[in-house]
Amino acid sequence: MTFLSAQPDGTWRRDYDGGTVVVNPTYKDVTVRTAVAARDVSTGKVGAEFVIPALDGRILIRERPTGEVAKAKHDAGRGGPAAVQKE
DSSP states (O other): OOOOEEOTTSOEEEEETTEEEEEEOSSSOEEEEEEEEEEETTTOOEEEEEEEOTTEEEEEEEOOOHHHHHHHHHHHHTTSOOOOOOO
16 A cells, blocks of 8 residues: 555555555546556546546446456355355
8 A cells, every 4th residue: 555645647546455445636637547457446447547527536446357356255155255246
């Protein structure tokens, strides 16, 4: 996890282990990019580029690679850590 940081485009961003939160306090829509594929909690869109509307914010959850999801499901079946996946 990193601290909240102001970005050159006017947004504020905070990265977490499982994703990123971006707030856009400006009066214009801003396009942001993530290092890996993520899911926008508000829209369900998956990608690495997102438009954050003016005066709004987004929670972007890191997408797990397919093999990681399969392993988590397998582990959950054996009493291991449960996987949460939107299908």
